């Protein structure tokens with residue numbers, strides 16, 4: 001799926017993040033979460049070792065390994081008050097604007113409790129909603 005590029009990678013509070021370069025209207029598809037497909041059982045095993053934080057479950061069989069730097073969606077950081085959401089569209093994992101995103105605003109996804117527990121428990125969540 002070819003989408004216009006409405007974002008850039010830039011420094012955020014927690015490392016790199018994906019930022020809107022123009023206003024993104026609510027419901028707009030922003031970026032595809034791309035990568036090699038690996039069977040879910042194998043992904044669970046990798047997750048248990050915390051060896052890869054870019055695994056994203058696509059469906060009941062496959063998980064996307066989004067660790068490639070070509071996968072722009074991997075730069076989307078977690079927020080407990082996210083402005084985008086993940087959605088499968090014709091078998092592809094897409095990030096869609098959940099609300100209108102202003103130019104310059106960081107694009108965020110709520111990766112869910114499991115992710116927060118696994119990767120953010122040590123430092124605590126540093127998203128804007130949690131720091132306020």
Ligand SMILES: [Zn+2]
Pocket residue numbers: 079080081125126127128129130
């Ligand atoms: Zn948070």
